[in-house]
Amino acid sequence: MPVLKGKELRIVGFLCNWCSYGGADTAGVGRFNQPTDLRIIRVPCSGRIDPLFVVKALMNGADGVLVSGCHPRDCHYAEGNFYARRRLEIMQRFLPVLGYEAERFEYTWVSASEGQRWQQVVASFTDQIHKLGPAPKIIGPQAADTLNQMAAAL
Amino acid sequence: MKFQEELKDSIRKALPDLDVVLGWCGSFDPLHATPHFIRREEDIDKLEISPLSVHNLATYLPGLRGKKVGIVVKGCDSRSVVELLQENLINREDITIFGFPCTGVVDQAKIKKALGHAGNVRTCDISDSAIVIQTEDKAHSLTLTQMLADKCRTCRYPDAIISDYFVGDKIGEPAPLETDYAALEAFESLSVPERFGYWLKELDRCIRCYACRSACPLCVCRDHCAAESRDPHWLSQENNVRDKVMFQVIHAYHMAGRCTECGECQRACPVDIPVLMLKQKMNREIRDIFQYEAGVDPEATPPLLSFNMEEENITEKEW
Numbered sequence: 001m002p003v004l005k006g007k008e009l010r011i012v013g014f015l016c017n018w019c020s021y022g023g024a025d026t027a028g029v030g031r032f033n034q035p036t037d038l039r040i041i042r043v044p045c046s047g048r049i050d051p052l053f054v055v056k057a058l059m060n061g062a063d064g065v066l067v068s069g070c071h072p073r074d075c076h077y078a079e080g081n082f083y084a085r086r087r088l089e090i091m092q093r094f095l096p097v098l099g100y101e102a103e104r105f106e107y108t109w110v111s112a113s114e115g116q117r118w119q120q121v122v123a124s125f126t127d128q129i130h131k132l133g134p135a136p137k138i139i140g141p142q143a144a145d146t147l148n149q150m151a152a153a154l
Numbered sequence: 155m156k157f158q159e160e161l162k163d164s165i166r167k168a169l170p171d172l173d174v175v176l177g178w179c180g181s182f183d184p185l186h187a188t189p190h191f192i193r194r195e196e197d198i199d200k201l202e203i204s205p206l207s208v209h210n211l212a213t214y215l216p217g218l219r220g221k222k223v224g225i226v227v228k229g230c231d232s233r234s235v236v237e238l239l240q241e242n243l244i245n246r247e248d249i250t251i252f253g254f255p256c257t258g259v260v261d262q263a264k265i266k267k268a269l270g271h272a273g274n275v276r277t278c279d280i281s282d283s284a285i286v287i288q289t290e291d292k293a294h295s296l297t298l299t300q301m302l303a304d305k306c307r308t309c310r311y312p313d314a315i316i317s318d319y320f321v322g323d324k325i326g327e328p329a330p331l332e333t334d335y336a337a338l339e340a341f342e343s344l345s346v347p348e349r350f351g352y353w354l355k356e357l358d359r360c361i362r363c364y365a366c367r368s369a370c371p372l373c374v375c376r377d378h379c380a381a382e383s384r385d386p387h388w389l390s391q392e393n394n395v396r397d398k399v400m401f402q403v404i405h406a407y408h409m410a411g412r413c414t415e416c417g418e419c420q421r422a423c424p425v426d427i428p429v430l431m432l433k434q435k436m437n438r439e440i441r442d443i444f445q446y447e448a449g450v451d452p453e454a455t456p457p458l459l460s461f462n463m464e465e466e467n468i469t470e471k472e473w
Contacts, residue, residue, distance in 0.1 A: 051407060052404055055400065055403050060396075072463065083458070083461055085465065085470075086444075086457065089465075089468045090436065090439055090440065090458075091407070093443075094407075094432075094435060096346075096349070097338075097341070098353060099346055099347070099351070099352070099353060100346075100350070101346060106471055107470075109470075117473070120473050136347070138394075138399075139394070147354070150347055150354055153348045
């Protein structure tokens with residue numbers, strides 16, 4: 001894969017069942033090449049996504065988090081993504097104070113027919129995360145390294 | 155305080171119709187106050203209002219729901235009351251609010267730092283500009299404005315926003331001693347690893363006592379708190395910094411659009427972790443996106459409980 005010259009990173013994707021999951025499926029059926037860093041979790045609606053999922057994922061070793069749902073006005077449950085938009089926007093703006101780059105998290109809208117757009121979203125988001133590099137790890141084998149780095153920065 | 159007698163008179167007038175009135179009284183030493191529950195006429199005389207009246211008594215209100223409760227509030231406390239009313243966590247007809255013009259409360263952490271390990275406090279005299287503290291070996295004279303809590307240095311609501319009885323003259327809109335969020339902005343200018351490391355370092359000493367949660371007037375989930383839930387298992391019982399940071403993020407996020415920045419979380423922290431900063435960050439973003447401030451209008455709809463089809467201040471990423 002051209003976007004994937006280095007090592008793979010771990011990106012978690014939360015996709016709504018009705019649009020984006022279908023969109024990812026369409027991309028697969030259409031055999032569009034995609035980077036393979038993304039692991040998908042299917043949820044009923046983008047409104048189901050507690051923004052704390054994002055932080056929890058980052059703290060447990062993810063390097064990036066992508067949320068995707070139906071386009072506004074297209075939600076299967078009429079208004080789930082409107083609420084999600086407010087919540088996720090706040091979380092994205094909140095992340096920097098914790099010491100995570102805001103770019104480690106993005107939310108977007110992809111409909112079931114937009115296989116091409118899905119490919120583009122995955123490719124550019126993966127690229128964005130690779131530019132940032134791995135997120136600091138506070139658990140697991142790299143935790144000690146992180147703590148040393150942090151001690152040096154302070 | 156000048157209006158203290160006037161306040162006692164209004165409490166005396168209202169007490170026959172109330173089960174309890176919440177106020178403050180002296181504590182184990184002259185430097186501290188403690189919440190005071192006035193149930194009988196003779197309790198009224200113990201009431202003391204001073205810059206030591208730091209506690210936000212609104213924290214008790216949801217637990218006393220169903221009783222007729224009177225509450226003495228500072229300006230910041232009244233915002234918590236408004237927020238509780240807004241969320242239907244208390245009934246307006248059950249509470250009687252006593253307001254007074256607040257000139258700020260002290261930050262005990264700052265006093266502790268200024269005194270060092272001073273031993274027992276003998277006397278504490280507070281005038282308009284100074285606090286004179288007599289400890290066992292010497293007298294310390296501290297400037298009151300420097301000992302004020304940070305929230306008081308940026309205060310915009312010294313008078314109770316809602317009240318049934320208001321004693322003394324309203325202050326109106328004061329000129330804050332500091333600009334809002336100056337410390338937050340300084341923190342945000344640090345590098346990414348510095349910010350990340352800061353929280354690891356600060357929260358490492360957290361003992362998970364959850365005093366921040368207990369003191370918070372808007373933490374109302376009681377036995378259903380996400381911190382203790384096993385399903386979903388947000389936090390483990392392990393002693394690691396990850397779960398400590400995660401709890402603070404959960405607290406800040408559950409306060410999004412509700413927090414009135416009364417600072418009780420930070421004041422209650424036994425190891426002085428600056429947890430209020432996370433809530434301030436959340437609040438500032440909400441102010442920027444939705445032009446919304448919590449706890450000023452009992453009729454307002456919180457921003458996360460509503461939406462617009464087209465959001466003015468949210469621009470989505472173009473891929």
